[in-house]
Amino acid sequence: MNTPVLARIPFLRQFVDERFLDHRRRAAANAGILGGVLAILLWYYEFLFDHHWDWPLMTVALVIVCTKMALFAWYRFRD
Template identity: 45%
Template sequence: MTRRILGINIDERFLDHRRRSTSIAAMAAAIVSGGLFEYELIRNHRIAWELMSVLLAMVVVKLAAMAWYHFND
């Protein structure tokens, strides 16, 4: 099935593939930033607050989206 978005016909498979790839990219970014946070903590004995804030932002957005879809779907 196709959808018309901004005057362009877009296949639903494209939208689903985009959603899945974005989700996988976000999980990979969380793993990498978590790994860098752990590396800084273990190797340099320093808490990297900038990496912690990125991880916290990812968790908050993920949980907020899950709650939104739960209550509005």
């Protein structure tokens, strides 16, 4: 495994370790889940109160959900 780019910077070397990388990975995963839930809720609000389908918002929500489910399956069957 190569050294992370952030660990090569002298000032940041003391802050970048496995815990930092794990926290960054978990934060990105949580942000993706929150973004998907928010897109779904906004689409549902538009559908429920304005009575029209917002196709771009639904597309974003479906892409996030499908990507997350595909990665769940990939990691489950690869490990």
